[in-house]
Amino acid sequence: MATSLPNATSPEPEPGSSALRLELLRDPEAAGKRLEAIAWRTGSGQSRAAAERVEAILEQVQREGDSALIELTERFDGVRPDPLRIPLAELEAAWQATPVDLQEALKLAHRRIVDFHQRQKPADLDVKGVHGERLGRRWRPVERAGLYVPGGRASYPSTVLMNAVPARVAGVQRLVMVTPPGSDGRVNQTVLAAAHLAGIEEIYRVGGAQAIAALAFGTATIPRVDVISGPGNLYVTLAKKAVYGRVAIDSLAGPSEVLVIADHTADPEHVAADLLAQAEHDPLAAAILLTTSEDLARAVPAAIEAQLEGHPRGAITRQALNDWGLIVVCPSLEEAARLSDRFAPEHLELQVERPEPLAERIQQAGAIFLGAWTPEAVGDYLAGPNHTLPTSGTARFSGALSVETFLRHTSLxxxxxxxLEATGAAVITLAESEGLHSHAESVRRRLAR
Known part of the structure; x- marks a missing residue:
């Protein structure tokens, strides 16, 4: 739960009330501290007990293989995933059963995501040195990639496309997708349709830490992979952290977040809708508004309340906003940019009169959405850039899932x-400075012949 800070103006509700408690701050230093607390909101959640539980799951899957996957899925999901692998005919049937308008939307998203990621492919390097030496770097895809697609509160066909496309563009030959089954033992039809469109043929109905273990160690049915990508819950994240080194991972994804910087030109209903679009993901999702307009700061909570009326995910959304929602009134856009960089948001919307100059000022963000006509939702589904982005402040040092995630480079x-004659003396000197006799001898003996 969010703690009360100085300058918070929202009254405390009656016990059991569903009233919105959206925190409002005006003091920049208090706002900065609150933003840092929100960024690290899951730190205490990664408890020793959860990590120990994940470690036990990893060990069981490594020891027992497929039987562990079936037993753990029965225990955690209440269904028996038998067979583990989804037949190809089921993928084709899912696509055929998908409504035409949804098929067309998936195809449009797929085309745009492919087009953008094809432009990311890095070029090999081939450099001729001044003494005739040749230096280079070449890129090659990993052989097998594991794609984790979450289930649970919602199904995410967009996550299928955002993970499969960069792997395919990189040239990965074998994509292995894992996703938890629903209560009926089946995987969401639209998720399967998106996988069919993306050319994924190998899908297993298993989720959670046990699915990560299967991808990292391999079982009789599920092959060991080289890279695991895709977001998941706390147990998935801890499992990815635990197996890193045995396999590569894309990132350690935390709960989703949006930060909106808005001035007097922003529409309160648009800002409210975009904050709600993030808060409806998860009770831990963060939705933050930094604004230079007192009028907007007053209007947005009312607009949120109006849009929450009859909201199908109202309980989740209210909890996220009450715990991790924040409005900060800033003296200037410069101060708003400084606070945004302190938070390093996953998604940053600039609903201001002149977004481009402000975007230049921003140094730390996963993705920046410029202007009133660019809701974060377009990035989630079909703008083109990847929607798998750094969370929890990690935009300070990392970026989006990309083609390079599925590539490895080798120096030549x-x-x-x-x-060697031109540089050998320096190599010998450096080797001897480190006390490595044979390093120096390997050069000296060549030059002596």
Whole structure:
């Protein structure tokens, strides 16, 4: 739960009330501290007990393989995933059963995501040195990629596309998708339709930490992969953290978040809708408004309340806003940008009169959405850039899932005699400074011949 801070103006509700308690701050230093607390809101949640539970699951899957996957899925999801693998015919049937308008929307998203990611492919390097040596770097795809697609509160066909497309563009030959089954033992039809569109043929109905273990260690049915990508809950995240090193991972994703910077030109209904669009994800989702307009700060909570009326995910959304929602009235857009960089948001919307100059000022954000006509939702589904973004302040040092996530690069070095003669003395000197006799000898003996 969010703690009360100085300058908070929302009254405390009666016990059991569903009234919105959206925190409002005006003091920049108090706002900065609150933003940091929100960014790290899951730190205490990654408890020792959860980590120990994940470790036990990993060990059981490594020891027992498929039987552990079936037993753990029965225990946690209440269904028996038998068979583990979804037949190809079921993927084709899911696509055929998908309404035409949804098919067309998926195809549009797929085309745009493919087009953008194809432009990301890095070029090999081939450099000729001054003494005739050749230096280079080449990129090659990993052989197998594991894609985790979450289930639970909602199903995410968009996550299928956002993970499969960069892997395919990178040239990965074998994509292995895992996703938890529903209470009926089946995987969501639209998720399967998106997988069919993306060319994924290997899908297993297993989720949670046990699915990550299967991808990392391999079982009789599920192959071991080289990279695991895709978001999940706390147990999935802890499992990815635990197996990193045995396999590569894309990131350690936390709860989703949006930060909106808005001035007097912003429409309160648009701002409210965009904050709600993030808060409806999860009770831990964060929705933050930094504004230079007192009028907007007063209007947005009322607009949120109006849009929450009859909201199908109202309980989740209210909890997220009450615990992790925040409005800060800033003296200037410069101060808003400074606070935004302190938070390093996953999604940053600039609903201001001149968004481009403000975007130049921002240094730390996963994705920036410029202007009143760019809701974060377009990035979630079909703008083109990847929607798998750094959370919990990690935009300070990382970026979106990309084609490079599924590539590895190798350095290429070729010296001729002239190049070694020109540089060998320096190599010998450096090797001897480190006390590595044979390093120096490997060069000295060549030059002596």
């Amino acid at each position: 070095i070729r010296f001729n005699r002239a190049a």
